[in-house]
Amino acid sequence: MAFRLRVIAVEYDSFGETLLTGVLEAGQIGAGDPIRVPTASGNSFQSVVASMEGPGPEPPPFRAETVGDATLIVGVAGTPPKKDVVVPCVAEGSATPDALEALREIVATGRLGEAWKRLQGAMRHQGSVCSAALPHLIRLAPSLTPDEQIDLWIEVGFQVVAGAGRFNGKEPVPGMQETLTQALRDAEPLALQAFLDAEQLDPEMASYLALACVALAGHPLGDMLEEFLSPGEGYVTLWCTNCDADYEVDGFCDPLRAPCDPPPVPSLTPRARPEWARIPIDLLPGFDAVARAVADAGLPADAPMRAVWCLVAAMVAAKGAVPWARTLLRLTGHFRCDGCQSVLPIAALFSNWRKWPVEASGPPQDIDHAAIADKAGFKPAPGGTLVLGDFPLRPVAVPDGLRPPVATEALIVMPDHGGPNKAPRLSGACLKVPWLAGLRHGRTLLAVGDANGAVRLCDPSTRTPYGTLFERPGRPVAGMIFTQTDSRDLVVVYGDLTVDVWSPDAVDGERSTMAPPPDRLRANGHTRIVAVCPSTGLGFRTPVLLADGDGTVSMWAPFGVRLTDPLPPDPAHYDVVAVAASAGLVVTAGRASRNLRIWQPSSGKSSLVALAFAPEWLTFTGAILITGNADGAVGFSVGDEVGPR
Numbered sequence: 001m002a003f004r005l006r007v008i009a010v011e012y013d014s015f016g017e018t019l020l021t022g023v024l025e026a027g028q029i030g031a032g033d034p035i036r037v038p039t040a041s042g043n044s045f046q047s048v049v050a051s052m053e054g055p056g057p058e059p060p061p062f063r064a065e066t067v068g069d070a071t072l073i074v075g076v077a078g079t080p081p082k083k084d085v086v087v088p089c090v091a092e093g094s095a096t097p098d099a100l101e102a103l104r105e106i107v108a109t110g111r112l113g114e115a116w117k118r119l120q121g122a123m124r125h126q127g128s129v130c131s132a133a134l135p136h137l138i139r140l141a142p143s144l145t146p147d148e149q150i151d152l153w154i155e156v157g158f159q160v161v162a163g164a165g166r167f168n169g170k171e172p173v174p175g176m177q178e179t180l181t182q183a184l185r186d187a188e189p190l191a192l193q194a195f196l197d198a199e200q201l202d203p204e205m206a207s208y209l210a211l212a213c214v215a216l217a218g219h220p221l222g223d224m225l226e227e228f229l230s231p232g233e234g235y236v237t238l239w240c241t242n243c244d245a246d247y248e249v250d251g252f253c254d255p256l257r258a259p260c261d262p263p264p265v266p267s268l269t270p271r272a273r274p275e276w277a278r279i280p281i282d283l284l285p286g287f288d289a290v291a292r293a294v295a296d297a298g299l300p301a302d303a304p305m306r307a308v309w310c311l312v313a314a315m316v317a318a319k320g321a322v323p324w325a326r327t328l329l330r331l332t333g334h335f336r337c338d339g340c341q342s343v344l345p346i347a348a349l350f351s352n353w354r355k356w357p358v359e360a361s362g363p364p365q366d367i368d369h370a371a372i373a374d375k376a377g378f379k380p381a382p383g384g385t386l387v388l389g390d391f392p393l394r395p396v397a398v399p400d401g402l403r404p405p406v407a408t409e410a411l412i413v414m415p416d417h418g419g420p421n422k423a424p425r426l427s428g429a430c431l432k433v434p435w436l437a438g439l440r441h442g443r444t445l446l447a448v449g450d451a452n453g454a455v456r457l458c459d460p461s462t463r464t465p466y467g468t469l470f471e472r473p474g475r476p477v478a479g480m481i482f483t484q485t486d487s488r489d490l491v492v493v494y495g496d497l498t499v500d501v502w503s504p505d506a507v508d509g510e511r512s513t514m515a516p517p518p519d520r521l522r523a524n525g526h527t528r529i530v531a532v533c534p535s536t537g538l539g540f541r542t543p544v545l546l547a548d549g550d551g552t553v554s555m556w557a558p559f560g561v562r563l564t565d566p567l568p569p570d571p572a573h574y575d576v577v578a579v580a581a582s583a584g585l586v587v588t589a590g591r592a593s594r595n596l597r598i599w600q601p602s603s604g605k606s607s608l609v610a611l612a613f614a615p616e617w618l619t620f621t622g623a624i625l626i627t628g629n630a631d632g633a634v635g636f637s638v639g640d641e642v643g644p645r
């Protein structure tokens with residue numbers, strides 16, 4: 001449900017449909033998936049993905065039909081430059097007969113089944129279909145399977161947030177408002193029961209279902225269903241209510257302990273919904289009492305936002321997603337706007353909520369300054385999150401013929417855009433690096449960075465250069481990697497705070513404008529980045545780890561979103577020259593300190609391993625870690641007991 005799309009082109013096709021072409025930067029969506037994109041006007045761009053063509057990681061033409069005008073404000077970069085993109089949308093033909101047929105099928109069979117997707121699409125496009133279908137669906141709910149119920153309640157939650165059930169005195173058929181209001185009133189305890197009955201839910205599902213229940217209770221926090229709040233995203237979009245500045249605040253990850261002080265326990269006038277009190281609450285101390293107070297009062301509509309976040313976190317934790325619950329508690333903290341310097345509760349700064357009053361949060365001097373998020377992202381939990389770990393390493397033989405890695409070289413897989421039958425996929429996009437056009441044949445090439453700051457593409461067998469991709473004179477290339485798990489990116493570091501990201505799929509052939517910027521790197525403890533490595537199994541899709549000479553390590557998505565709290569330096573580990581990650585662990589090599597530092601981001605554990613020599617390079621594949629210098633190498637196996645979690 002959550003995704004991030006970099007829009008490249010917006011155009012009409014010959015059928016009069018709006019065609020958005022973009023690169024899927026995060027999240028998984030495919031044909032048939034419903035999408036919602038928050039817009040500047042406050043209404044959602046709602047649609048169904050009609051097709052996702054194109055193999056693998058190539059930019060997928062992304063086709064969406066919808067009604068009305070929509071302004072996209074998410075992840076827009078490149079061409080057109082980062083700004084709002086107005087999408088003129090055309091009305092589709094009437095879907096009503098098909099939708100009503102789908103509804104009849106669902107009611108007759110008592111199952112959502114295949115008809116559900118058709119009905120869902122129509123409900124999202126047409127308010128009248130939605131109003132007609134909701135009472136039937138809500139009546140049917142108790143007889144559906146547990147999974148179908150969860151599906152249904154999340155959809156009903158979305159519809160309520162989008163305005164279902166409010167005709168503002170203009171009901172199409174007399175009595176419809178009353179029927180719908182009553183149905184939605186009945187829905188709240190049923191949805192809550194479905195939540196209580198579910199034994200375990202994945203983090204995303206747990207938070208969507210919890211927020212759907214909150215939406216049905218009529219609390220404004222239910223609007224958060226429309227935000228892209230997903231464990232894999234790593235950021236939230238905040239909007240300063242004082243000066244209108246907006247921020248993508250990253251590092252939205254498990255703080256491992258209480259991220260800030262809990263909000264005050266509210267005194268509330270109870271609402272006649274005793275079902276809420278049945279929610280089991282097992283949350284960090286202080287936050288638990290707040291969640292309990294809101295649940296016991298039956299979630300009244302005037303419960304403070306920060307307090308309701310505690311309840312949602314407790315609901316998520318009750319379904320087994322404890323790290324995600326701790327992450328959500330970060331939303332009970334505060335944010336400092338760089339533009340006007342106001343310190344405001346995060347819970348009041350989501351763009352959707354500008355219609356809701358900012359709640360009082362006490363005098364700013366009572367807020368722990370170390371925990372206030374700012375434009376550089378969320379801050380690590382006060383008191384530090386590192387604990388001493390013990391990662392047993394078993395010596396293993398170094399494989400014969402092992403070649404030490406060359407930090408300034410990487411193999412690159414080019415996209416397949418060649419051939420006479422392949423029309424340029426992106427009309428209007430012009431390749432600003434012309435010699436690249438002849439290399440788009442799906443081949444593997446060698447990228448080489450040199451001491452003059454140039455990055456070249458070469459033939460991998462002869463090392464003959466094809467051309468210079470880009471150059472930063474005076475900045476020697478210190479390290480580079482190519483990632484291709486989710487998107488194809490060449491990431492280059494230069495021994496200062498410069499990080500370049502270049503994708504062979506980039507429509508204009510130029511470097512990304514969204515690479516981690518120097519000021520953000522500095523704000524997260526970096527002074528001199530010396531090494532980079534890719535990783536998997538750390539809870540995000542394509543993290544890139546940046547290691548500083550001083551031992552700081554930070555984790556980023558290649559499009560400039562920081563994913564975890566950074567690893568701070570350790571005075572006993574210095575002159576760091578290499579980083580490698582595998583098996584849920586991140587390892588750095590300290591040359592002059594003659595040791596390795598092992599960090600497990602999921603637990604905050606870290607430890608030092610002394611070496612008899614000064615390491616210059618590292619490789620880490622599966623559970624085998626090998627480190628060495630010009631004179632030799634040693635190998636270790638990290639134990640099976642060291643899992644990702």
Ligand SMILES: [Zn+2]
Nearest residue numbers: 240243337340
């Ligand atoms: Zn401001």
